Amino acid sequence: MQQKSPAEFFAENKNIAGFDNPGKCLYTTVRELVENSLDAAESSGNLPDVEVTIEEISQKRMNTIRGIANLERVDETLYQDFETEDLRKKRMAKEAREQEKLMKAAQKAEVKRAAAASKSTKTFYKVTVKDNGTGMPHKDIPNLLGRVLSGTKYGLQQTRGKFGLGAKMALIWSKMSTGLPIEVWSARQGQSFISYYKLDIDIHKNEPNVHKTEEKPNPDRWHGAELSVTILGNWQYYRAKIHKYLRQIAVITPYAKFSFAYVAEDEKNSIRINFTRRTDKMPAPPKEVKYHPASVDLELIKRLIAVTKCSTLRQFLYKDFSSISKDYAGMPPHQPSRFPMPLHSLSQQCKGLLHQLLHEAKFKDPDKDHLSPAGEYNLRLGILKELNPELVATHQGDARVLEGHAFVVEAAVSVGGRDIKPGINVYRFANRIPLLFEGGSDVITRTALKRINWANYKINQTSDKVGVFVSIVSTKIPYKGAGKEYIADDMDEMVHAVKHALQQCCLQLKVKITKQQAAKEQKLRRKNLIKYVPNAAAAVFKVLQTMSETPAVGPKRRRMETDNDILGPVKRREVEEGTLVQRLTEYVERIDTDMALEYQMQQGMAEGMQQPLFLMPQTALHSYGPPLQGTACTVCLLSVG
Numbered sequence: 001m002q003q004k005s006p007a008e009f010f011a012e013n014k015n016i017a018g019f020d021n022p023g024k025c026l027y028t029t030v031r032e033l034v035e036n037s038l039d040a041a042e043s044s045g046n047l048p049d050v051e052v053t054i055e056e057i058s059q060k061r062m063n064t065i066r067g068i069a070n071l072e073r074v075d076e077t078l079y080q081d082f083e084t085e086d087l088r089k090k091r092m093a094k095e096a097r098e099q100e101k102l103m104k105a106a107q108k109a110e111v112k113r114a115a116a117a118s119k120s121t122k123t124f125y126k127v128t129v130k131d132n133g134t135g136m137p138h139k140d141i142p143n144l145l146g147r148v149l150s151g152t153k154y155g156l157q158q159t160r161g162k163f164g165l166g167a168k169m170a171l172i173w174s175k176m177s178t179g180l181p182i183e184v185w186s187a188r189q190g191q192s193f194i195s196y197y198k199l200d201i202d203i204h205k206n207e208p209n210v211h212k213t214e215e216k217p218n219p220d221r222w223h224g225a226e227l228s229v230t231i232l233g234n235w236q237y238y239r240a241k242i243h244k245y246l247r248q249i250a251v252i253t254p255y256a257k258f259s260f261a262y263v264a265e266d267e268k269n270s271i272r273i274n275f276t277r278r279t280d281k282m283p284a285p286p287k288e289v290k291y292h293p294a295s296v297d298l299e300l301i302k303r304l305i306a307v308t309k310c311s312t313l314r315q316f317l318y319k320d321f322s323s324i325s326k327d328y329a330g331m332p333p334h335q336p337s338r339f340p341m342p343l344h345s346l347s348q349q350c351k352g353l354l355h356q357l358l359h360e361a362k363f364k365d366p367d368k369d370h371l372s373p374a375g376e377y378n379l380r381l382g383i384l385k386e387l388n389p390e391l392v393a394t395h396q397g398d399a400r401v402l403e404g405h406a407f408v409v410e411a412a413v414s415v416g417g418r419d420i421k422p423g424i425n426v427y428r429f430a431n432r433i434p435l436l437f438e439g440g441s442d443v444i445t446r447t448a449l450k451r452i453n454w455a456n457y458k459i460n461q462t463s464d465k466v467g468v469f470v471s472i473v474s475t476k477i478p479y480k481g482a483g484k485e486y487i488a489d490d491m492d493e494m495v496h497a498v499k500h501a502l503q504q505c506c507l508q509l510k511v512k513i514t515k516q517q518a519a520k521e522q523k524l525r526r527k528n529l530i531k532y533v534p535n536a537a538a539a540v541f542k543v544l545q546t547m548s549e550t551p552a553v554g555p556k557r558r559r560m561e562t563d564n565d566i567l568g569p570v571k572r573r574e575v576e577e578g579t580l581v582q583r584l585t586e587y588v589e590r591i592d593t594d595m596a597l598e599y600q601m602q603q604g605m606a607e608g609m610q611q612p613l614f615l616m617p618q619t620a621l622h623s624y625g626p627p628l629q630g631t632a633c634t635v636c637l638l639s640v641g
């Protein structure tokens, strides 16, 4: 018989945690470290300030770092990347043929060439993420970062991290691909020193292996953490994903500041991007809660009974669970004699019965006060900041419950904007983490593409640039897999919540789009009318002129001359063709202004129409005139009585 440690299991099945191939490993490492930084900063109430650096390290430099001699190849044919003269010629010819195509898709071509180049030489990356969060206690650092399935986020609380795995997976991958240890600098708030650790993980024993530790001076009282790990990666293939991830995390956390730097060996390939902070308004932090009866399984009940300080079943039920009142906890279930005192002497059968009862009895739903959604304000701000759309609508749904865990769905739908393709563009977030993979199986994507009839809301799902943003927060996100990549589409409650939130956004948009279309049509009508004014004026004037020059015959014509009195001025040349053009234009514009005003009034006075209006006289003495003139109205203060 053999036994495996958790570290060994995850090292062998690293794809479970999102570490599929070198490129994805680079992406997931950045993601795990950034999410730890955000959790740490938010939990201490600091507006997050996160610096991400990816430094490219060539195979040659890596060999020097690892102290491996850079060997000269004596026989090239023994190497995988060896190319015979024939093969080289064929490749060159093919590349020439593709050159034209490549020119068109410049970016793709660069990726292809770079990928081809990187086939022969591996590229390594030093990923460093620094934050201004809580830091970690000096003595806990080895266990937190060097022991798989250890962490501080196992409680029942909404956090980005959950499994106690992410940072360790980065360390396992660095151990597997480069053999280099992780370096950590960390300081708690007010700590006089900075903890420094260089450590790796003993995969077989699932234990930290500390190479070096030090307490360095901290004169500036810096607090936070900086983690640096060197891994094999593939920037060319995954740079777009990393950029997309950072952009989306900036959307959902507009109160955070992200600085990103890619330091290439060749300086001209280096990149620096800053995602600035747009608001100081951080959502209230999530709170830890007690278990809801519907969320516990038999094993959890046994564990809770083993650690509870309560001595009776009644106390245990109302103190250690949410949604069970003192009175309710005292109600006799089936036969009270089956639940003897004290609590710790409950038999296995009684525990089984208790489990059954907790799932069968009616309890009120958990509330949502402990959750921390991004908030419609932050969501809207993030979208405006990153996409600058023409229209955006947001909605936050009521709390719903899934297997005893409350969850809240927030959604936003935008139309138009920069850097967004025509069609439905789905942006998914879970506990404020962007989800970029497995979109096809995800509840959000499937709902947006299959369950919303966009045409009902005057949105064209193929030609309009539609942004669909859905953010789900919960104490337990039903991810599929430890890689936290998607939420399955098989839970009705979740499907309904997502659909409802999107529909609410669409309804808001429909009103805006209808008004926008009406305004557009009106503008077009005015344009057309103005276009025909000269011709119409010329034609009418010609008729009037002819009429004015011929003698008045018949009662109708005589009435015209007396009632309208138009032919006289035409005859006396007081009214010319130009006069008609001017009057007709004025008329079209006046009608247009009247309609525009009506439109603005319906819109609730758009910004351009607003004028400050003071109803308090500015002096101590009341004065009642002159009237205040606005574009849309005149206000006059009157003395009454």
Ligand SMILES: Nc1ncnc2c1ncn2[C@@H]1O[C@H](COP(=O)(O)OP(=O)(O)OP(=O)(O)O)[C@@H](O)[C@H]1O
Pocket: 032, 036, 037, 040, 131, 133, 134, 135, 136, 144, 145, 150, 151, 152, 153, 160, 161, 162, 163, 164, 165, 166, 167, 168, 169, 224, 225, 226
């Ligand atoms: N930047 C940081 N600042 C403070 N503490 C940190 C930081 N990074 C990691 N930690 C601590 O290390 C623990 C382990 O982190 P790790 O990424 O392995 O797992 P996790 O974040 O708890 O869960 P998950 O695997 O779901 O991401 C965290 O629970 C946290 O306590």
